[in-house]
Amino acid sequence: MSQYIKSPFRPPTPLLVANSPQYVLGSWNANTGPTLGNVISDSAATTTASLNIHILAGNIPVAGAKITVVGAANSPNFNVTNATILSVSAPASPDAGIFTLTYTITSTSQGVLADGGQVSIPQPEIGEDITGMGSTYASVSVAAPFNNPQMDQGKALSVTVSFPALNTGSAATVSLQGADMDLDSEFQDIAVVATVTAGSIGSTGHFNSGQGASGTPGEVNLLNYRFYRLNISSASGLGTAGQTTIVGKIEC
Numbered sequence: 063m064s065q066y067i068k069s070p071f072r073p074p075t076p077l078l079v080a081n082s083p084q085y086v087l088g089s090w091n092a093n094t095g096p097t098l099g100n101v102i103s104d105s106a107a108t109t110t111a112s113l114n115i116h117i118l119a120g121n122i123p124v125a126g127a128k129i130t131v132v133g134a135a136n137s138p139n140f141n142v143t144n145a146t147i148l149s150v151s152a153p154a155s156p157d158a159g160i161f162t163l164t165y166t167i168t169s170t171s172q173g174v175l176a177d178g179g180q181v182s183i184p185q186p187e188i189g190e191d192i193t194g195m196g197s198t199y200a201s202v203s204v205a206a207p208f209n210n211p212q213m214d215q216g217k218a219l220s221v222t223v224s225f226p227a228l229n230t231g232s233a234a235t236v237s238l239q240g241a242d243m244d245l246d247s248e249f250q251d252i253a254v255v256a257t258v259t260a261g262s263i264g265s266t267g268h269f270n271s272g273q274g275a276s277g278t279p280g281e282v283n284l285l286n287y288r289f290y291r292l293n294i295s296s297a298s299g300l301g302t303a304g305q306t307t308i309v310g311k312i313e314c
Contacts, residue, residue, distance in 0.1 A: 065190075066200035066291060068246050075205045075244055075289065078314040083222075086201035086292055087310030088190040097123050101131065101179035102160065104140050106170040110148070111140055114174075115181050117159040123150055126226060127186040129165055133179030139167040141179070189226035189307025193300045203244055203291040206314055219290065220313045221269040223256040229301030230261035234294050236310065238269055240287030249291060255310075261299075 065087070067073075078084055097120030105112045113131065123129070127147050134140035145165040152161050163181075192199055206219075223236050236256040241248035257264040292310045300306040 065202050066246060067202075075203055078204050078206045078290075078312065080314055083220075083311040083313040084204045085187075085309070085311050086204060087223075087308050088188055088226075090187045090309075091185045094121060094185055096120055096185060097127075097181075097183040099159075099181045101134055101140075101177050101181060103174050104134060104136055104172075104177045105174040106137070106140070106167060106172055108169055108171055109166055111165055111167045111170065112174075113140065113163045113165070113181070115161060115163060117161060120183070121185075122152075122161065123147055123163065123183045124186065125149055127183050129163065130182045131179055134177050135179070136172060136175050136177045137170045139170040140177070142167060147183070187224070187226065187309045189224075189309050191304055191307050192294065192297070193229075193303050193306050195294070195297065195300070197295065197297050199294040199297065200239075200246070200249070201292040201310055203241075203249075203289045204312055205244070205289055206287070218270070218314065221255050221292070221311070222313075223268070223292065223308065223310045225258070225263065225306065225308055227305060227307040228258065228261055228263070229299060229305040231299035232258055232261050232297075232301065232306050233299055234258045234297040236308070237293050237295065238312075239291050239293050241289045242287055244289045249289075249293070251293070252287075252290075255292065 076084055099115040099117040102114040102116055125147050128144040129147050130143050131141050148164040150161060150163055221238050235254060237254050238252045239249040240252050253269055255269045290312055
């Protein structure tokens, strides 16, 4: 199984645009703004807060998204910045736009009390489920603007890999690959972006390259490819559906 389509009838290869990351694994909805709403009431059991909110704009939030709460008065612990939403549930009449969210706080215990405040929940990155992929998995490819080799001009790439969900027994190596022809057999490893061992990320999950013009005649600049993709290798222990997901993006 692979996201990389070997058939010549595949869709056109996306072009990298400066300051706009291209998602080659997973996705992010750039066309919808954050979810905004007002706090109606809140409650808490030690480190788990429950917040009733009235959504004023945006999509229904999902577990795993980040929530920021300001202006809650019952306890300052309800006010958080980029806390992870644990669960989302709706009352009997979801058309009213009232939903209940839970997230982790430092420590507060109280029953349900009316409260005020505002919430903001940005659109989350959606991880790609790679369970059952086998030991290798290649992402879709992207095309990079190609500089004239006679110009004293360099190229830089930024690659970021994250795992929204990661099985405790998982292992994998994620590498950046490049090719001059958009063919599966042409792609070569450039650098390891992230490694996973026993369910923990063993590297930063970020690769940043900067390069200038070649200084020696005949020097080969390995990063000066026309096409790039991410390749997952030596994968094992990813678990069952949804237990391991990945987000990978490339930016020039």
